[in-house]
Amino acid sequence: MKDEAPHSGAVSEPNLSRKGLKMESTNIQEGRLTLSVDEAAKRLGISRPTAYEGIRRGEIPSIKVGSRILVPIARLEQLLAGAAK
Numbered sequence: 001m002k003d004e005a006p007h008s009g010a011v012s013e014p015n016l017s018r019k020g021l022k023m024e025s026t027n028i029q030e031g032r033l034t035l036s037v038d039e040a041a042k043r044l045g046i047s048r049p050t051a052y053e054g055i056r057r058g059e060i061p062s063i064k065v066g067s068r069i070l071v072p073i074a075r076l077e078q079l080l081a082g083a084a085k
Contacts, residue, residue, distance in 0.1 A: 034063070034070035043076075 035043065040060065041051035052069075054060035061075035 032073065034072055035076070037062075037069055037071065040071040040076060 037051050037055065038048055041048050044051065044060075046054070051060060055062045055069060055071075060071060061079060062069050062071050064070075
């Protein structure tokens with residue numbers, strides 16, 4: 001049997017920024033350059049299927065890395081800044 005550290009019983013708070021719920025544009029400063037499609041959808045206030053449809057149509061910038069589709073934060077912010085004008 002392995003020696004295990006005693007469990008304090010305290011429950012840690014979830015890291016909300018990893019779930020895409022942090023709305024400030026600090027992800028690049030934290031070293032993240034991309035968002036998952038789910039994170040981008042939450043940031044845009046749209047559903048996951050709508051985000052994938054926007055990517056398919058070329059309306060949402062994306063890159064494919066292996067089997068993953070990622071949304072570059074800088075390009076998404078440029079798109080949103082242009083839409084606000």
